[in-house]
Amino acid sequence: MAKIGNIDVGDFPLLLAPMEDVSDPPFRALCKEQGADVVYTEFISSEGLIRDAAKSTMKLDIYEKERPVGIQIFGAELDSMLKSVEIVEKSNPDIIDINFGCPVKKVVSKGAGAGILKNIDLMVSLTEAMVKHTNLPITVKTRLGWDNDSIKILEVAERLQDVGCKAISIHGRTRVQMYKGEANWAPIAEVKNNPRMHIPVFGNGDVDTPERAMEMRDKFGLDGAMIGRASIGYPWFFREVKHYFETGIHLAPPNMLERLDAARRHLQMAIDWKGEKLGVFETRRHYTNYFKGIPHFKEYRMKMVTSDDAADVFAAFDEVERDFADFQFA
Numbered sequence: 001m002a003k004i005g006n007i008d009v010g011d012f013p014l015l016l017a018p019m020e021d022v023s024d025p026p027f028r029a030l031c032k033e034q035g036a037d038v039v040y041t042e043f044i045s046s047e048g049l050i051r052d053a054a055k056s057t058m059k060l061d062i063y064e065k066e067r068p069v070g071i072q073i074f075g076a077e078l079d080s081m082l083k084s085v086e087i088v089e090k091s092n093p094d095i096i097d098i099n100f101g102c103p104v105k106k107v108v109s110k111g112a113g114a115g116i117l118k119n120i121d122l123m124v125s126l127t128e129a130m131v132k133h134t135n136l137p138i139t140v141k142t143r144l145g146w147d148n149d150s151i152k153i154l155e156v157a158e159r160l161q162d163v164g165c166k167a168i169s170i171h172g173r174t175r176v177q178m179y180k181g182e183a184n185w186a187p188i189a190e191v192k193n194n195p196r197m198h199i200p201v202f203g204n205g206d207v208d209t210p211e212r213a214m215e216m217r218d219k220f221g222l223d224g225a226m227i228g229r230a231s232i233g234y235p236w237f238f239r240e241v242k243h244y245f246e247t248g249i250h251l252a253p254p255n256m257l258e259r260l261d262a263a264r265r266h267l268q269m270a271i272d273w274k275g276e277k278l279g280v281f282e283t284r285r286h287y288t289n290y291f292k293g294i295p296h297f298k299e300y301r302m303k304m305v306t307s308d309d310a311a312d313v314f315a316a317f318d319e320v321e322r323d324f325a326d327f328q329f330a
C-alpha cells in the first residue's frame with residue numbers, strides 16, 4: 001500500500017501526470033472517474049502566482065471529486081516558492097508537487113524545472129524550505145539527470161527524502177533527451193531498490209499499454225505509475241490498466257456512446273469552468289483520440305476543431321452519434 005504522507009493512495013496507484021494545457025479540472029475529473037488514483041495539475045509558475053497573474057491563479061481551481069489532487073508549482077527562487085506555497089495552500093490541495101523536470105528552454109534558462117538538475121544543492125534546499133513551510137505533503141517530479149554524464153538520481157532521491165519529500169516521481173529521461181528515445185526505467189528501479197529509500201518511488205515515461213504498466217510494477221518493482229500522454233483524449237486508459245491487473249485480459253475499448261458522453265461532458269465542464277471561448281479552444285486537442293480509428297472522420301473532426309461556437313461542436317457530436325453510433329472500435 002503506497003502512502004503519500006498520510007494519504008493512502010492504494011496498491012500500485014496510477015497517477016495522472018501534470019501536463020500543461022491538458023491536466024485541467026475537467027480532464028482530471030474524467031481521469032479520476034476512470035480510475036486515476038492521484039491527479040496533478042499542470043505546472044504553475046511561482047512567479048506568476050505571486051504576481052497574481054490571472055492565468056496562473058485560475059490553474060489553482062480544484063474539484064472536490066478529484067481528490068487526492070496535487071498542485072504542481074515551478075520556480076527557482078526561494079522567496080517566490082515559499083510565497084506560492086502559501087497561495088497554493090488556500091486552494092486546499094492534498095499535495096504540493098515541485099516540478100524539477102520540465103525541459104523547456106524558457107523554464108530551464110531561469111534555473112527552474114529540469115534546470116535545477118545542474119544545482120542539486122539548490123534543489124535540496126528549496127525542497128527542505130518548502131517542506132518546513134507547510135503541513136501539506138511535498139512531492140517532487142524530476143528526471144534522471146541533466147544529461148547522460150550526470151545521472152545522479154540515486155543521490156538526489158535520497159537527499160530529497162532526507163529533507164522530508166514525501167514521494168518522488170521520476171521520468172526516465174534526461175533533460176537533454178527532452179522526449180526523444182525511450183524512457184529508461186532501470187535507474188528508477190535502482191532508486192527504489194536503495195535500502196535507504198522508504199518514500200514511494202513512482203515511475204514515469206512511456207507507459208502506453210497495460211503491459212507496460214505491469215512491467216513497471218512487476219519487473220521494475222516501482223510503487224506506482226505516472227501516466228501522461230497515453231491518457232490524452234483517452235481517460236479510459238486508467239481503467240484498462242486496472243482491469244488488466246485484475247484479470248490479465250484486455251478490456252474492450254469504450255464504445256461510441258461512452259466516447260461521446262465523455263466528449264460532451266468534457267466540453268461542458270470546460271465551458272463551465274473557463275467560459276465558452278477558452279473551453280471550446282482548449283478541449284480541441286482531445287478529440288483526435290476520443291474518436292481515433294473512425295474512417296473518413298476528417299469532415300466531422302474539422303467541425304469540432306474549427307468553430308469557436310460551442311453549439312457547433314455539440315452539433316458535430318450529434319452528427320457523429322447519428323452516423324457512427326454502432327461503430328466498433330478496435
Ligand SMILES: Cc1cc2nc3c(=O)[nH]c(=O)nc-3n(C[C@H](O)[C@H](O)[C@H](O)COP(=O)(O)O)c2cc1C
Pocket residue numbers: 017018019020021022041042043072099101102141171204205206207226227228229230
Ligand atoms: C503536453 C504535455 C505537457 C506537459 N506538461 C508538464 C507539466 O506541466 N509538468 C510536468 O511535470 N511535466 C509535464 N509534462 C511531462 C509529463 O508529465 C510526463 O513526464 C511525460 O509526458 C512522460 O510521461 P508519458 O510518457 O506518460 O507521457 C508534459 C508532457 C506533455 C506531453
